[in-house]
Amino acid sequence: MTQPDLILTADSAYLTPAIQELKSVDPGVQILGEIDQGIVTAVTRSGFFQVAEKWRQASPIFCRHIAPIQITLPLDNQEDDLQKLAKSVEEELLPFFEPDMSFSVQCRCLKGSIHKPFDLNNALATLIEENSSSPLNVKNPLQILSIAVEAECAHIGLSLAQHNLSNWAGGVHRFAKEKGQISRAEFKLLEAIEQFHLELPVRSHALDLGASPGGWTRVLRQKGLLVTAVDPGMLHKSLAHDKAIRHLPMAAEKYLTQYPDSYDLIVNDMRMDARDSARLMVKYEPYLYAHGEILMTLKLPTTDPLKPLDHALNILKEAFTVVQTRQLFHNRNEVTVYLRKKSNNE
Ligand SMILES: C[S@@+](CC[C@H](N)C(=O)[O-])C[C@H]1O[C@@H](n2cnc3c(N)ncnc32)[C@H](O)[C@@H]1O
Numbered sequence: 001m002t003q004p005d006l007i008l009t010a011d012s013a014y015l016t017p018a019i020q021e022l023k024s025v026d027p028g029v030q031i032l033g034e035i036d037q038g039i040v041t042a043v044t045r046s047g048f049f050q051v052a053e054k055w056r057q058a059s060p061i062f063c064r065h066i067a068p069i070q071i072t073l074p075l076d077n078q079e080d081d082l083q084k085l086a087k088s089v090e091e092e093l094l095p096f097f098e099p100d101m102s103f104s105v106q107c108r109c110l111k112g113s114i115h116k117p118f119d120l121n122n123a124l125a126t127l128i129e130e131n132s133s134s135p136l137n138v139k140n141p142l143q144i145l146s147i148a149v150e151a152e153c154a155h156i157g158l159s160l161a162q163h164n165l166s167n168w169a170g171g172v173h174r175f176a177k178e179k180g181q182i183s184r185a186e187f188k189l190l191e192a193i194e195q196f197h198l199e200l201p202v203r204s205h206a207l208d209l210g211a212s213p214g215g216w217t218r219v220l221r222q223k224g225l226l227v228t229a230v231d232p233g234m235l236h237k238s239l240a241h242d243k244a245i246r247h248l249p250m251a252a253e254k255y256l257t258q259y260p261d262s263y264d265l266i267v268n269d270m271r272m273d274a275r276d277s278a279r280l281m282v283k284y285e286p287y288l289y290a291h292g293e294i295l296m297t298l299k300l301p302t303t304d305p306l307k308p309l310d311h312a313l314n315i316l317k318e319a320f321t322v323v324q325t326r327q328l329f330h331n332r333n334e335v336t337v338y339l340r341k342k343s344n345n346e
Helices: 012-025 048-057 081-096 117-131 186-194 215-222 252-256 274-283 308-317
Strands: 004-009 029-034 041-042 064-070 071-076 103-109 143-149 153-160 205-209 224-231 247-248 263-268 288-299 320-326 334-341
Touching: 004 012, 012 029, 012 041, 012 048, 012 117, 029 103, 048 064, 048 143, 064 143, 064 153, 064 224, 071 081, 081 117, 081 143, 081 153, 117 143, 186 215, 186 288, 186 334, 205 215, 205 252, 205 320, 247 308, 263 274, 274 288, 274 308, 308 334
Parallel strands: 103 143, 205 224, 205 263, 224 247, 263 288
Antiparallel strands: 004 041, 004 064, 029 041, 071 153, 143 153, 288 334, 320 334
């Protein structure tokens, strides 16, 4: 049987464009099958490392996570699978851990498996800590042991975190729900801030387009920014007495006619056709300081999302440097784009 050497994860609704992205960096790749929702195994032509290096330099949009498969280990879907996994990791992969580089173990138990990721992660992390000089760092590891456990086998691989597209198992980056949280959309902004390494200096001025009910505004305030929130809709009452928030209850198109201020950061989560939102963003370019940054979501249709996405990105490229476009774990039917102002010589 053909052995896979790569496991790819994407939002299941966007698996087809994610596979297309893989084929464009590795034209000979053979997709073996979808082993769970949005998760496929593949045999690459050029090898995991080549694909990962290409994507480290220019990340794909829809492919959320990849991991190498160095071992596919038959399992019985019974308690003693853990011993088999431990033996295989110890004998075949432990010698390849970089000493002194932090590690984490990321097990995913797929459909039909009786195992629990937490138990496997703990047992295998203990084994590695006891037998190597690599320190455990679950949140920010430099190397990752990735294990996808099916009912009948486990796909095991060791890689540098920078080659997996995400530091999280399958790219699933969850945040704890906070007291006072206004909307689930807050997770999207938190994930984007981490993904794109935004610094957000305290007291810098942010413009939040499409701000209602105020989740993103709340997150930006928590980080110490002053926020102008533009949306015909209301802001949540918990934001009403915050003097560092200015709510302009109008459409973003209308604010443009009212001599907008200049901003260090513009965020845009407007529910709007991606191309219209891109055109509107371009009109805001003069109101972004030269060092300014933009985070925006582009809403995608479920059928044939690539054409409107390409079109919207081309509109944005006329006015901005598109630093990265990613479908983040918290994006549903949309992608998040990180833009910077073009420098004078671009
Ligand atoms: C997904 S919600 C934004 C959620 C928000 N980011 C949060 O965290 O609470 C989309 C918002 O876009 C707003 N919107 C749509 N078209 C707009 C426009 N032309 N100008 C301003 N806001 C607009 C809607 O009123 C709606 O409140």
